[in-house]
Amino acid sequence: MTVRPVGSKYLLEQPLGRGATGTVWRARQRETAGAEAAVPGQPGETVAIKVLKEELANDADIVMRFLRERSVLLRLTHPNIVRTRDLVVEGDLLALVMDLVDGPDLHRYLRENGPLTPVAAALLTAQIADALAASHADGVVHRDLKPANVLLAERDGRMHPMLTDFGIARLADSPGLTRTHEFVGTPAYVAPESAEGRPQTSAVDVYGAGIMLYELVTGRPPFGGGTALEVLHRHLSEEPRRPSTVPAPLWTVIERCLSKDPGRRPGAENLARALRTVAAGIGVHATVAEIEAAEGVGALLAPDPSPAPVPDTPAPDVPGASDATQVLPSTGRAAPSYDPSAATSVLPQTGPGPGGPGDTADPTAVMPPVPGPEDPHPWQTQLRAARDRNEQTQVQYLDPADDPLRRRPPRRPQQPPRPQQQPPQYRPQHQQYGQQPPQQHGQQQYGQQPPPQQYAPQPPQPQQQPRRQHAPAPQPRQQYAPQPQAPQQPQQPQPPQPAPRAPRQRGANPMRIPGLGCLKGCLFTIVLFVVAGWLIWELTPLQDWIAQGKGYWQAIGDAISSVSDWISQLGSGTETPTAPPQQ
Numbered sequence: 001m002t003v004r005p006v007g008s009k010y011l012l013e014q015p016l017g018r019g020a021t022g023t024v025w026r027a028r029q030r031e032t033a034g035a036e037a038a039v040p041g042q043p044g045e046t047v048a049i050k051v052l053k054e055e056l057a058n059d060a061d062i063v064m065r066f067l068r069e070r071s072v073l074l075r076l077t078h079p080n081i082v083r084t085r086d087l088v089v090e091g092d093l094l095a096l097v098m099d100l101v102d103g104p105d106l107h108r109y110l111r112e113n114g115p116l117t118p119v120a121a122a123l124l125t126a127q128i129a130d131a132l133a134a135s136h137a138d139g140v141v142h143r144d145l146k147p148a149n150v151l152l153a154e155r156d157g158r159m160h161p162m163l164t165d166f167g168i169a170r171l172a173d174s175p176g177l178t179r180t181h182e183f184v185g186t187p188a189y190v191a192p193e194s195a196e197g198r199p200q201t202s203a204v205d206v207y208g209a210g211i212m213l214y215e216l217v218t219g220r221p222p223f224g225g226g227t228a229l230e231v232l233h234r235h236l237s238e239e240p241r242r243p244s245t246v247p248a249p250l251w252t253v254i255e256r257c258l259s260k261d262p263g264r265r266p267g268a269e270n271l272a273r274a275l276r277t278v279a280a281g282i283g284v285h286a287t288v289a290e291i292e293a294a295e296g297v298g299a300l301l302a303p304d305p306s307p308a309p310v311p312d313t314p315a316p317d318v319p320g321a322s323d324a325t326q327v328l329p330s331t332g333r334a335a336p337s338y339d340p341s342a343a344t345s346v347l348p349q350t351g352p353g354p355g356g357p358g359d360t361a362d363p364t365a366v367m368p369p370v371p372g373p374e375d376p377h378p379w380q381t382q383l384r385a386a387r388d389r390n391e392q393t394q395v396q397y398l399d400p401a402d403d404p405l406r407r408r409p410p411r412r413p414q415q416p417p418r419p420q421q422q423p424p425q426y427r428p429q430h431q432q433y434g435q436q437p438p439q440q441h442g443q444q445q446y447g448q449q450p451p452p453q454q455y456a457p458q459p460p461q462p463q464q465q466p467r468r469q470h471a472p473a474p475q476p477r478q479q480y481a482p483q484p485q486a487p488q489q490p491q492q493p494q495p496p497q498p499a500p501r502a503p504r505q506r507g508a509n510p511m512r513i514p515g516l517g518c519l520k521g522c523l524f525t526i527v528l529f530v531v532a533g534w535l536i537w538e539l540t541p542l543q544d545w546i547a548q549g550k551g552y553w554q555a556i557g558d559a560i561s562s563v564s565d566w567i568s569q570l571g572s573g574t575e576t577p578t579a580p581p582q583q
């Protein structure tokens with residue numbers, strides 16, 4: 001076993017796993033840490049150490065932030081939060097020392113054991129909501145909530161979920177990285193406001209909890225499948241569908257957590273209480289009172305009156321910040337099919353993120369990201385980001401009509417009305433985005449490939465809609481980018497249909513002899529030659545020439561001279577000189 005020292009206090013022994021932001025090692029404490037550590041530890045104690053990627057460790061901004069947030073990370077203690085014991089900064093090494101959790105993470109558990117029962121899912125998520133409530137009360141937003149960041153310890157024969165990776169998204173989302181207009185997150189769990197670069201609060205964690213709860217009971221997140229950017233689009237535009245296996249009270253909770261409007265999501269503390277009420281009311285031993293309480297769970301889902309803001313995102317009160325329609329680029333990396341279990345992704349935003357060059361310390365001075373003419377196109381940024389992470393990058397054609405970055409409707413040539421054209425119709429939302437149509441529950445799979453025609457150029461639509469109409473048709477709960485339903489088009493008069501062509505008449509003889517047409521032509525030509533030859537033989541002096549044994553050129557010369565004689569005779573007078581009468 002190779003061991004590597006981390007600082008003077010720890011020895012890395014064995015890698016436990018690797019994520020987007022670093023590698024987690026099983027490690028051993030060499031000696032007791034100093035007073036700066038939250039947990040000094042004992043020599044020989046086993047710990048887990050997350051060694052942050054060099055890319056992060058080499059960034060001065062991140063190191064600064066790491067040190068600045070040290071106290072925040074070290075003071076976060078809760079039974080459902082993996083404790084951060086120490087932070088190590090040494091040369092080019094940046095590491096978080098944590099309690100070692102002996103158990104799988106929730107993502108692996110789900111993969112190996114399948115979905116949980118609704119009661120178990122509700123109770124497990126309630127504990128995560130407890131952890132969120134504690135951190136939000138302390139002003140800390142996780143921002144990367146997903147099953148892979150929930151470790152399952154075993155306590156008293158029971159599964160005990162513990163939330164980890166607190167603060168990592170904060171570190172990774174530092175000016176050093178965001179100057180390339182990217183944000184950090186995991187697409188399947190990213191809240192709409194994060195995806196759009198709008199102001200974020202602790203409500204993003206509640207959204208993540210809702211996605212996770214859905215995944216716990218169904219085995220998959222609601223907006224998985226397709227490329228990363230397609231997934232982000234779905235967060236922005238699609239409403240989740242209730243699978244038949246989810247009890248109504250639990251669905252009420254999920255639906256509220258997944259509200260596009262952060263202001264409608266419950267606070268974490270209320271979420272925890274609601275989930276316990278639901279778990280009690282949907283269990284087999286539920287009393288009538290518990291069932292009734294579960295049915296009225298909607299009343300428990302009050303939002304947090306003062307949600308914790310996410311630092312360095314546009315402040316909610318920046319004028320115009322909430323109006324700025326930011327539609328995310330698509331394809332993700334244009335195209336590898338997206339695995340919702342994927343590690344935290346770094347994806348582009350459509351404009352300079354906070355903390356970019358010229359960033360000021362005042363968060364209210366940060367304008368919402370708006371693409372400037374000189375900025376690289378988000379697609380370029382995205383491809384670069386994908387390459388930087390050595391991920392497979394494919395390029396797919398995107399029909400400009402489907403490019404959500406183009407707000408203006410592309411100009412299209414006037415199409416003459418085509419006979420037999422379908423009457424104008426509006427494509428459903430999923431088609432406008434080149435996305436999968438809503439599927440029956442159970443049909444969707446991780447890493448599902450979009451249909452091959454996904455980016456195929458669309459035929460011109462009967463009526464051009466402005467880009468904002470790519471937003472969903474209004475639904476009762478939808479609050480972002482609501483779009484009026486396109487008015488029904490009046491029926492256009494159909495151009496007169498051309499008369500159907502009569503079938504081609506054939507000869508009476510139904511038998512067709514192959515090559516007969518060619519044979520007929522040959523016979524006709526032969527007959528033509530025979531007749532022409534006969535006429536030449538009869539009407540020209542050819543017979544005389546042959547009889548006189550003249551050569552060809554001589555015969556021609558004679559013919560020419562006799563013709564010229566005849567012409568000269570004609571020119572000299574019509575009367576032919578006659579010989580004088582003989583005396």
Ligand SMILES: Nc1ncnc2c1ncn2[C@@H]1O[C@H](COP(=O)(O)OP(=O)(O)OP(=O)(O)O)[C@@H](O)[C@H]1O
Nearest residue numbers: 017018019020021024048098100101105148343344
């Ligand atoms: N405190 C810990 N104790 C034991 N194992 C841990 C601990 N923290 C993380 N791990 C394990 O290390 C692996 C990598 O963790 P990490 O947090 O880097 O990955 P991730 O969450 O999948 O990726 P990302 O960084 O993209 O969020 C995971 O499989 C996790 O189970």
